[in-house]
Amino acid sequence: MAEKEEVINGFKFKQNHGKQRVRVGRVWKDSNGVHHFVEWNVGVNLFSDCIRSYTHDDNSDIVATDTMKNTVYAKAKECKKQITAEDFAVLLAKHFTAYYKQVTTAIVKIVEKPWKRVYIDGQPHKHGFELGSEKHVAEAALSKSGAIKLSSSIEGLSLLKTTKSGFEGYVKDKYTLLPETRERMLATELTATWRYLFQNVHDIPSTPMFFAERYSDLRKLLVDTFFGPPDEGFYSPSVQSTLYQMAKAVLNRFHVISSIDLKMPNLHFIPVNLPNTQNPNIVKFADDVYLPTDEPHGSIEASLSRLHSRM
Numbered sequence: 001m002a003e004k005e006e007v008i009n010g011f012k013f014k015q016n017h018g019k020q021r022v023r024v025g026r027v028w029k030d031s032n033g034v035h036h037f038v039e040w041n042v043g044v045n046l047f048s049d050c051i052r053s054y055t056h057d058d059n060s061d062i063v064a065t066d067t068m069k070n071t072v073y074a075k076a077k078e079c080k081k082q083i084t085a086e087d088f089a090v091l092l093a094k095h096f097t098a099y100y101k102q103v104t105t106a107i108v109k110i111v112e113k114p115w116k117r118v119y120i121d122g123q124p125h126k127h128g129f130e131l132g133s134e135k136h137v138a139e140a141a142l143s144k145s146g147a148i149k150l151s152s153s154i155e156g157l158s159l160l161k162t163t164k165s166g167f168e169g170y171v172k173d174k175y176t177l178l179p180e181t182r183e184r185m186l187a188t189e190l191t192a193t194w195r196y197l198f199q200n201v202h203d204i205p206s207t208p209m210f211f212a213e214r215y216s217d218l219r220k221l222l223v224d225t226f227f228g229p230p231d232e233g234f235y236s237p238s239v240q241s242t243l244y245q246m247a248k249a250v251l252n253r254f255h256v257i258s259s260i261d262l263k264m265p266n267l268h269f270i271p272v273n274l275p276n277t278q279n280p281n282i283v284k285f286a287d288d289v290y291l292p293t294d295e296p297h298g299s300i301e302a303s304l305s306r307l308h309s310r311m
């Protein structure tokens with residue numbers, strides 16, 4: 001699905017064009033008065049045979065980016081039932097690759113804002129929503145032949161535990177100042193991206209909300225694995241180890257997923273000690289008072305894939 005590289009006038013040439021940040025809100029209303037709502041930020045990139053627009057001032061093969069933007073709204077209107085960001089990305093990519101002879105591949109990326117139904121006194125509100133924290137991203141890259149790459153992400157999921165974390169046994173040299181510990185805070189802002197193993201657009205399940213269920217089950221599994229059981233927790237010997245446990249849990253549980261990438265910045269909470277000549281113990285750290293910092297932060301990233309992931 002790599003972009004086509006042409007040779008023009010003795011140069012290598014690659015191109016694509018699209019429309020970014022197409023913002024759309026969509027409401028679906030059930031007959032019983034319950035409303036459903038999504039807010040999407042859609043990016044479209046088309047790989048198409050329109051090279052003469054670059055070389056010969058001939059725009060006759062260009063699908064206008066304004067047309068792409070209008071198509072997003074038209075297709076959102078056509079979806080009479082609630083649809084996931086993944087299914088909407090695939091729907092748009094299918095449209096662009098099927099409708100225009102020039103388009104060889106369409107990449108559609110959708111960032112969904114975390115609007116969640118409001119609960120009032122424990123009761124779900126029919127038409128009230130509040131904004132959560134992390135974003136849900138879906139990306140479909142579809143070629144005319146039907147070959148597809150479909151992935152989803154959770155972006156910006158903030159997680160913190162106040163104990164059951166340590167870091168020992170690392171390389172010590174003349175630059176090392178960090179003391180070893182078996183007692184520290186662990187905080188991160190997780191980005192997880194997973195790829196579905198569907199290789200062709202026809203392999204994608206037609207079950208409504210299939211991808212929404214995978215998303216929320218996977219989110220729960222990542223969170224459960226990060227923290228461990230409510231009373232005991234899990235001891236984390238490093239961010240690396242916890243990350244690996246999380247990635248492994250996902251591939252062991254979800255057979256429709258072929259790979260997962262996790263980014264887990266280590267957001268440091270620095271122990272506070274404030275010695276003072278008159279009062280050496282004015283603030284003596286006892287795993288209680290910390291200085292939270294955003295920067296610098298550790299950056300720990302890894303991806304885990306199946307060796308054989310064909311369906």
Ligand SMILES: O=c1[nH]c(=O)c2[nH]c(=O)[nH]c2[nH]1
Nearest residue numbers: 167178237238239240266298
């Ligand atoms: O879990 C950790 N992994 C590291 O690689 C690292 N490096 C560091 O200074 N603190 C930590 N913590």
